[in-house]
Amino acid sequence: MAKKVQKVDQERIRNAVREILLAVGEDVDREGLQKTPDRVARMYAELLSGMYEDPNVHLRSVFTEEYDEIVLLRDIPFYSVCEHHLLPFIGKAHVAYLPTGKVLGVSKLARIVDCYAHRLHTQERLTGQIADVLMRSLKPQGVAVVLQASHSCMTIRGIKKPGSLMVTSALRGIFKKDARSRNEVLSLMHQGTA
Ligand SMILES: Nc1nc2c(ncn2[C@@H]2O[C@H](COP(=O)(O)OP(=O)(O)OP(=O)(O)O)[C@@H](O)[C@H]2O)c(=O)[nH]1
Numbered sequence: 001m002a003k004k005v006q007k008v009d010q011e012r013i014r015n016a017v018r019e020i021l022l023a024v025g026e027d028v029d030r031e032g033l034q035k036t037p038d039r040v041a042r043m044y045a046e047l048l049s050g051m052y053e054d055p056n057v058h059l060r061s062v063f064t065e066e067y068d069e070i071v072l073l074r075d076i077p078f079y080s081v082c083e084h085h086l087l088p089f090i091g092k093a094h095v096a097y098l099p100t101g102k103v104l105g106v107s108k109l110a111r112i113v114d115c116y117a118h119r120l121h122t123q124e125r126l127t128g129q130i131a132d133v134l135m136r137s138l139k140p141q142g143v144a145v146v147l148q149a150s151h152s153c154m155t156i157r158g159i160k161k162p163g164s165l166m167v168t169s170a171l172r173g174i175f176k177k178d179a180r181s182r183n184e185v186l187s188l189m190h191q192g193t194a
């Protein structure tokens with residue numbers, strides 16, 4: 001059976017945005033706002049595009065490689081959308097694994113980050129999802145994922161703490177069990193960062 005194609009319902013978002021504009025006392029017909037509901041609908045379709053993307057598509061570029069040391073892609077810029085406030089959290093991801101005879105095309109690590117990040121999220125869940133999909137598909141000796149991000153819901157509103165960074169890690173396999181491997185991967189991740 002063909003997989004049901006789903007996508008963001010832009011018509012619904014347009015209607016909701018019109019309601020928000022009316023609720024804040026705006027004139028929805030003034031020139032600057034006429035296209036705003038449509039812009040916001042397209043924006044959400046873009047920010048949440050990962051909801052309708054299959055991460056497995058990015059896990060097919062696997063090569064046999066007799067390399068059994070850490071592979072790390074560091075400083076991958078990402079944004080996601082906080083599910084509590086619908087505001088972005090923006091930062092960097094560091095993704096590492098210890099292969100067992102198979103390596104993944106390195107760009108795919110960044111594609112996996114984007115695929116999961118472009119959804120409604122908490123940073124903890126996002127971190128874990130990236131680690132788990134790599135463990136499941138590549139079956140490496142271990143995976144380590146660290147995300148550091150600034151949450152707009154904490155910088156421009158609420159507690160208002162610009163400059164604060166949330167740091168989360170997900171360690172799997174050898175990086176969870178073995179302190180030496182863990183220290184090695186974490187120190188590679190932090191090299192060059194302030
Ligand atoms: N753990 C975690 N918390 C998050 C994340 N994104 C946003 N939050 C927090 O979610 C919480 C929601 O708390 P609530 O008390 O329900 O909402 P609120 O009244 O808007 O809270 P304030 O942000 O403190 O004003 C806040 O503490 C946010 O900082 C995330 O990725 N992980």
Ligand SMILES: [Zn+2]
Nearest residue numbers: 082084085153
């Ligand atoms: Zn938030």
